[in-house]
Amino acid sequence: MAIKKIMVVGAGLMGSGISQVAAQAGYNVIMNDVKSELVGKGLKVIAKNLDGQIKKEKITADDKNAILSRIVQSISLDDAKQADFVIEAAFENFEVKKSIFEKLDALCPPEVIFASNTSSIPITSLATTVKRSDKFIGMHFFSPVPVMKLVEVIPGLKTSPETIKVTEELAVSLKKDTVRVKDVPGFLVNRINAAFRAEVFNCLLEGVATLEDIDKAVKLGLNHPMGPFELNDAVGIDIGLNVFKTLYEGYKDPKFRPPLLMEKIVQAGDLGKKTGKGWYDYTSGEKKPRKDLNL
Numbered sequence: 001m002a003i004k005k006i007m008v009v010g011a012g013l014m015g016s017g018i019s020q021v022a023a024q025a026g027y028n029v030i031m032n033d034v035k036s037e038l039v040g041k042g043l044k045v046i047a048k049n050l051d052g053q054i055k056k057e058k059i060t061a062d063d064k065n066a067i068l069s070r071i072v073q074s075i076s077l078d079d080a081k082q083a084d085f086v087i088e089a090a091f092e093n094f095e096v097k098k099s100i101f102e103k104l105d106a107l108c109p110p111e112v113i114f115a116s117n118t119s120s121i122p123i124t125s126l127a128t129t130v131k132r133s134d135k136f137i138g139m140h141f142f143s144p145v146p147v148m149k150l151v152e153v154i155p156g157l158k159t160s161p162e163t164i165k166v167t168e169e170l171a172v173s174l175k176k177d178t179v180r181v182k183d184v185p186g187f188l189v190n191r192i193n194a195a196f197r198a199e200v201f202n203c204l205l206e207g208v209a210t211l212e213d214i215d216k217a218v219k220l221g222l223n224h225p226m227g228p229f230e231l232n233d234a235v236g237i238d239i240g241l242n243v244f245k246t247l248y249e250g251y252k253d254p255k256f257r258p259p260l261l262m263e264k265i266v267q268a269g270d271l272g273k274k275t276g277k278g279w280y281d282y283t284s285g286e287k288k289p290r291k292d293l294n295l
Contacts (some may be wrong), residue, residue: 003084004027005026006028006083009089010022010117012034013274016043019198029070029071032075043068049146077100077103085112097121108137114132116138123183133205134160138152139157140152140153144234150176150177151176153171155180185246186246195255197232198256201259204217204261205261205266215228233270234273237265238271281294
C-alpha cells in the first residue's frame with residue numbers, strides 16, 4: 001500500500017509535531033482540528049520549530065518553505081476522503097476519539113488504516129468504534145515529536161499483520177525507532193513512567209525535597225533531559241492525570257491512583273505551559289517557581 005497523503009486529526013502539541021515530521025519526510029499532510037484558529041496555531045508552532053532547525057543549520061529556508069507547502073489546513077473531517085493513512089491525535093478521552101473514528105469510518109475508503117496516538121486508552125476498545133478493526137492500530141509518539149525518536153506500535157486484538165507492517169514502515173520513514181507493545185493500559189513507557197511519577201509525588205507530599213529540587217535531582221542524578229514536573233507542564237497536567245486514571249481503572253493497582261495534587265491543580269485550571277501556569281509559572285515568558293501554591 002503506497003502512502004502519499006496522511007491526515008492528522010488534532011493540531012495541538014502532538015498533532016502539530018506529527019504533521020511536521022510527516023511533512024519533513026516528504027508526505028503530503030492534512031492537518032485537521034475543529035477550529036481554524038487551532039490549526040493556524042499548530043502551523044505557527046511548526047514554523048517556529050523549523051526556524052530553530054534553520055538556526056542550527058539542519059535545514060535551509062527553502063527546505064522550510066517546501067515542508068510548509070506540504071501541509072494543508074483542515075477544519076472538516078470530510079477531507080479524510082483524500083487520505084491514505086489517518087493518525088488521530090485528539091484529546092485523551094474515549095468518547096471524543098470514538099466520535100472522530102465513527103465519522104472517519106464512514107468517510108474513508110475501506111483500505112485506509114486508522115492509527116491512534118492515544119497515550120493510554122486500550123486500542124482494542126477504540127477499534128470497536130469502527131468496522132475495520134483489522135486496520136486499526138496504536139501509533140504512540142512522544143513529546144516533543146520532532147525530537148523524540150520513539151514510536152510505540154500497539155496492535156489491537158484484531159489488527160492484521162499487514163497493518164502492523166505498514167505502520168512500522170511508516171514510522172521508520174518518519175525517522176523514528178519503533179517498539180511493538182501489547183495492548184495493555186498505559187502500554188509500556190507510560191506504565192513505567194506513571195509508577196515513577198507516583199513516587200515523585202510521594203516525595204513531594206512527604207517533604208523529602210522541594211518541587212524544584214526534585215526536578216533538578218532527576219535531571220542531574222538520572223540524566224533525564226527534563227524533570228518530572230517540567231515534563232508534566234510541557235505535555236499538559238490534564239493529560240497526565242488522564243493517564244493515571246486510565247491505568248488505575250485498568251489495573252486497580254493503588255500505585256496508579258491519580259495523585260490528589262494533580263487533581264487539585266487541574267481543578268484550579270492550571271494545566272501547564274498551555275495555560276501559563278502549572279507546577280511552574282510561565283506568564284513572564286520564562287519558567288519560574290510558583291509562590292502561590294499551597295503544596
